[in-house]
Amino acid sequence: MSAEPQPAVHLDRAWGHIPQGRFVAASQGTFTRRRIERITAIAAGVGCFVLGIQAFLIALSNSAGVQEQWEIPLLVVIFGSLVAMCVLCFFRTTARVATGVFAIVFILLLALWPVLTAGSTPTATPEPWPWFLINVATMAAVIAFPLPLQLAWTIGTPLLYGVVRLAQGGFEPAFWMSMVFEVPYSLILGSLLLTLATIFRRMASGVDSERQVAVSGYAQAAEAQAAQEERVAVSALMHDSVLAALIAAERADSPRARSLAVSMAREALEGLADTSTPTGGIELKPMSLKGLARGIRAAMADLGVRLEVDVQTPPGIADDGPEAHRIPASVAAAMIRAATQAAANAVQHADAVGLQARVGRPDGVPAAAAAVVVVVSDAGPGFDIDAVPDDRLGISASILARIAAIDGTATIDSGPRGTTVTLRWEEA
Known part of the structure; x- marks a missing residue:
């Protein structure tokens, strides 16, 4: 069991990873596509650099008839832009601009090639060095431009x-x-590169689309779960505070009962003001066993009832201080609320006869594990648990459901000699 086993805590953490808002959702919705684009750009940069080296060496050994005054400027422009493109492909923000520039520069090179080679005697073989850069330019266009281009x-x-x-x-x-060899070869290789890039992009878009659907479904489920937990919390609060205060006020027939009713009414108002917090107003922090006992005493004092809570720990295990085991905040809050409800039931239905509480560690739990057991008992007439109506939330929602929410166990033993409520949680 984790340190924060309450489902609401996990839900809140997961909720932080769900896209919130239109612009964030749009960005998260292209998660895979953006990474495919980046991988494609880097791979293109590496491959184009290799082809560029080949073309550069060929250009140095055979100028393909380029006029002498144009030879060096042409090599600087073409291969300078190629090197810049290969480097900038490693950066997401500059890859498309750099590849687009080279694709356009190469088209201009082909258009001006007759001018650059004017006065020379062309030969059919070998291939001039621009032929080795044709698919570099087509791949640059695949990175930079939309599908039609x-x-x-x-x-x-x-x-x-x-x-x-x-x-x-x-x-x-x-x-x-x-041309029967050179043009079809370039067409086939360029078409293959375009097809592969298109397939990967569409696959990535499909993954992103499915992810959007999954995230949307999870968000709806999380919202429904949060709404259900809020309804349970409000129902428990209504019984714990509001209805209990109203019943106590209606049945108050003595100064002590009236004082208790006033305290319960104040607690109800404070509880309603704190419904936005997951612990209903209880301070959210890990507690030692002694801290848990103090929390139960304080909660009962707010109801006008003085309750001594005994703290029992096995020998050799610290029950307070820096070396003491700390009960997770959500567990401590649930234990305090459930124990307070059990004690309030004893006050209301058994007139607090023999009311006592104990906080300790369960038997058989390893010394290194965090664990707690809270026992609230009274010596009243008891009641039949199976006869409690389903719409009475004092036991089902305020005790049993609350402890179940933290993956703990709650048992209630009631008979003619009294009632004992045992709340137990241990770290797995």
Whole structure:
């Protein structure tokens, strides 16, 4: 068992991870898609850098007829933008801009290629170095642009290269034979890269969509659970404080009874003011056994009843101080409320005859584990538990349900010689 076993605590923690608000939900709804985009950009940066090195070495050994005055500026612009793109692909905010710039620069290179190579004698083989960058440009378009432009770059870039090369070679048969290999190869590889990227993106979008549905369903379930717990808490509060105060006021026939009714009315008003807190006004902090006993005494004192609470611990186990086992805050609050209700029942129905309370550790619990048992007993006439109507919440909601909510156990033994309520919780 965790240190905070109350379901509401876990619910509150989980609620903090649910998207709250339209803009946060939209951001969380693209969780997988954003990561796929980032992985694709990084992979493209690495792959394009390798292809860029290959093209750069080929360009150094064979300028492909580029005029001498344009050779160095052209290499600086093309390969400088390529290196910048590969580096900026590692950063989410700059990847799309850098890839988009290179895709456009490469199209301009192909369009100006006849001008840059004017005066030279073109050859059909080997392939000029821009051919090795065609799929670098198409992949850059896949990263940077929406799907229609991705298709346009994937198909248009190889075709533009083919048209430029054919025009440069005067549409001679040797150039046609080269284009039969070069253009389809670039089209097939570019289409494969585009298809893979599209598949991964759609898969990621599907995962995000299902996640949105799951989160929305969980949020609705959490809201329903919170509403149900609030109804139970309000019902218990109504019985613990409001109805009990009204009944006590109606039955008050002595100064002591009237004083008790006034105290209960004050407690009811304070409880209603504290309904927004998970513990109903009790200070939310871990407690030792002695602290728990003090809390029960204080709660009964607020009802005008002086109750001594005995603290019993096995030898060798500290019951207070820094070395004492601390009872989790939600457990302590539930124990105080349930024990107070049990004692209030004894005051109301048994006139507090033989009323006593004890706080201790259960038998058989390891010394290292946090555990607590609270026993409230009286010497009244007792009652038949099975005969208690279902609409009476003093036992079902205020004691049994409250202890069950912290994964504890509550037992009630009642007979002609009195009633004993035992509340037990231990850390698993």
